[in-house]
Amino acid sequence: MADSQQVKSTFTDGPFYEKHFDSREYLKSFSVDPSAHDGFLTFVLDHLHKTFSPDLKGKKLIGLGSGPTIYIIISASRNFEEIVLSDFTTDNRKEIEMWLKNEKGCFDWRHIIDYVCKLEHNSRSPEEVEQRLRKIVQVKKCDVTLENPFQPEMEPVDCITSSLCLEAACKDLETFRRAIGSIAALLKPGGTLMLTGILNQSYYFVGKQRFDCLVLTKSVVEETVKGQGFSIKLVDTQPLTPEEKVGCDGDPFFYLVAQKTE
Numbered sequence: 001m002a003d004s005q006q007v008k009s010t011f012t013d014g015p016f017y018e019k020h021f022d023s024r025e026y027l028k029s030f031s032v033d034p035s036a037h038d039g040f041l042t043f044v045l046d047h048l049h050k051t052f053s054p055d056l057k058g059k060k061l062i063g064l065g066s067g068p069t070i071y072i073i074i075s076a077s078r079n080f081e082e083i084v085l086s087d088f089t090t091d092n093r094k095e096i097e098m099w100l101k102n103e104k105g106c107f108d109w110r111h112i113i114d115y116v117c118k119l120e121h122n123s124r125s126p127e128e129v130e131q132r133l134r135k136i137v138q139v140k141k142c143d144v145t146l147e148n149p150f151q152p153e154m155e156p157v158d159c160i161t162s163s164l165c166l167e168a169a170c171k172d173l174e175t176f177r178r179a180i181g182s183i184a185a186l187l188k189p190g191g192t193l194m195l196t197g198i199l200n201q202s203y204y205f206v207g208k209q210r211f212d213c214l215v216l217t218k219s220v221v222e223e224t225v226k227g228q229g230f231s232i233k234l235v236d237t238q239p240l241t242p243e244e245k246v247g248c249d250g251d252p253f254f255y256l257v258a259q260k261t262e
Contacts, residue, residue, distance in 0.1 A: 011171035011212045012168075012210075012211045012212045013171070014088045014089075014143060014145070014169075016211075017088060017089050017211070018088065018089050018090065020209050021089050021091065021092070021206060021209070021211070022206055022207055022209065023067075023068040023089070023091045023092050023094075023095045024068075024095075024107075025206050025207040026067065026068060026206045027068055027069070027095070027107050030069060030071065030107075030109075030112065031111075033111055033115075034111075034112065034115040035115055035118070037241075038241070039240070039241045039243070039244050040238075040240070040244060040253055041071065041112070041115075043238045043253055043255065044071070044072070044163065044196050044253070044255060045071065045074075045075070045112070045115060045116060045119070046119065047196075047236065047255045048072065048074075048075045048076070048161075048194065049075045049116065049119040049120070051075070051192075051194060051234075051257055052075040052076050052078065052079055053075075056079060056159070056192060057079040057080065057158075058079070058080055058081075058157070058158025058159055058191075059080065059081050059082060059157075059158055060080060060081065060082040060083070060084070060157040060158055060159075061073065061076050061080040061082070061083045061084070061157060061158065061159040061160070061161065062083075062084045062086065062154075062157050062159070062160045062161070062186065063083065063084065063085040063086060063160075063161050063162070063163075064086055064142060064144060064149065064160055064161070064162040064165065064183065064186075065086065065087055065088070065142060065144050065162055065163075065165030065166070065169060066085045066086060066087055066092075066096070066162075066163070066165075067087055067092050067164070067165070068087070068091070068092040068093075068095035068096060068107070069096075069163075070085065070096060070099065070109055070112075070133065070137075071109070071112050071163075072161045072162075072163045072194075072196075073085065073133070073137065073161065074112065074113055074116045074129060074133070075116055075119075075120075076159070076161070077129065077132050077133050077136065077137075078120075078124070078132075080136070080158070080159065081136065082136055082138070083133075083136050083137045083138075084137075084138055084139070084140055084154075084157075085137055085138075085139050085140075086139065086140045086141065086142035086149075086150070087141070087142065088141065088142060088143055088144075088169075093139050093140075093141065095107060096137075096139050097139050100133070100134050100137055100139070101134075102134065110126060110130075113126045113129050113130065114126050116129070117129060144162075144165060144166060144169045144170070144179045144182065144183075145169055145170065145175055145178070145179060146182070147178070147182055147185075148182070149182055149186070150186075154186065156185070156186055156187055156188040156191070157186060157187060157188065157191065158187075158188055158191050158192070159187075159191060159192045159193075159194075160183055160186060160187055160191070160192075160193050160194070161193075161194040161195075161196075162183070162193075162194070162195055162196070163194075163195075163196040163197070164196065164197055164198065165197070166179055166180075166195070166197060166214075167197050167198060167201060167213045167214050167215075167216050167250075168204070168211060168212075168213050168214075170214045171212075171214065172214065173214070173220070173224075175214075176214055176216070176224060177224050177227070177228070180224050180225055180227075180228045181228045183228075184228045184229050184230065184260055187260045188260070189260055189261075190259060190260060190261075191259070191260045192257065192258070192259055192260075193225070193230060193256075193257070193258045193259075193260070194255070194256070194257055195221070195225070195254075195255075195256040195258070196253070196254065196255050196256070197216065197221075197253070197254055198213075198240070198248065198250035198251070198252070198253055198254070199216055199217060199218055199221070199237070199250060199251070199252060199253075199254055200215060200216070200217065200249075200250050200251060201213045201215065201216075201248055201249060201250025201251075202215050202249055202250075203248065203249060204247060204248035204249075204250070205247040205248065213250065218235070218237065218254060221254065221256065222235060222256075225256065225258050229260055229261055230258035230259060230260055230261065231258060231259050231261045232256065232257070232258045233257045233258060233259055234255070234256065234257040235254065235255070235256050235257075236254070236255045237252040237253060237254045237255075238252055238253045238255075239251055239252045239253075240252060240253065
């Protein structure tokens with residue numbers, strides 16, 4: 001096998017992730033305290049809190065390509081009856097399932113949950129949030145590059161969130177457009193999409209393992225989302241911190257909220 005740091009001639013696809021993505025190594029970047037670190041977690045958690053604080057409610061929400069993480073659904077757990085977290089790789093799904101079952105050795109998300117509870121002015125305790133998540137969340141396999149990311153196919157839902165996923169999963173712009181189209185098909189008319197990622201990024205590292213990314217610009221993301229039947233409600237960006245720039249070549253982060261109109 002070629003050296004892991006060598007630039008690859010083919011895009012790092014799903015089977016490559018299944019074999020080489022180190023979930024525990026990836027989770028190290030989520031060990032920081034958001035209240036003491038003005039970076040990605042602060043940016044996205046603050047935005048998710050604001051997005052879900054109004055009357056954005058529904059029966060079911062999907063976290064699409066969530067990796068081994070739960071941060072994208074903490075704020076949403078107040079407002080939805082059912083939540084699906086999903087990922088392609090077995091190890092990522094196992095990490096989530098370990099936490100949901102509160103198994104020994106699972107990743108500790110309490111510092112992230114504490115931060116969200118403070119944003120909510122402590123209207124919920126961290127214990128209540130954990131109990132709620134462990135009650136309403138289920139885990140499924142997904143492949144965002146397929147026309148139907150879930151097998152069997154799921155009924156349309158009220159809301160979809162996807163963070164740091166599509167630029168890593170889509171090898172070219174056509175695949176990215178199809179993925180946004182598949183997301184649109186998974187949403188009910190009037191449904192809401194929250195999309196978070198890194199612009200201008202061609203690679204990132206997890207430990208010493210390099211993974212490819214599709215280079216996306218803000219205009220390409222906006223035009224693609226609009227072209228798949230969405231009305232954009234919000235787009236915001238934030239530069240990566242010097243620490244976050246170690247191991248990737250992208251900048252800035254983006255956060256987008258859109259509503260399905262067709």
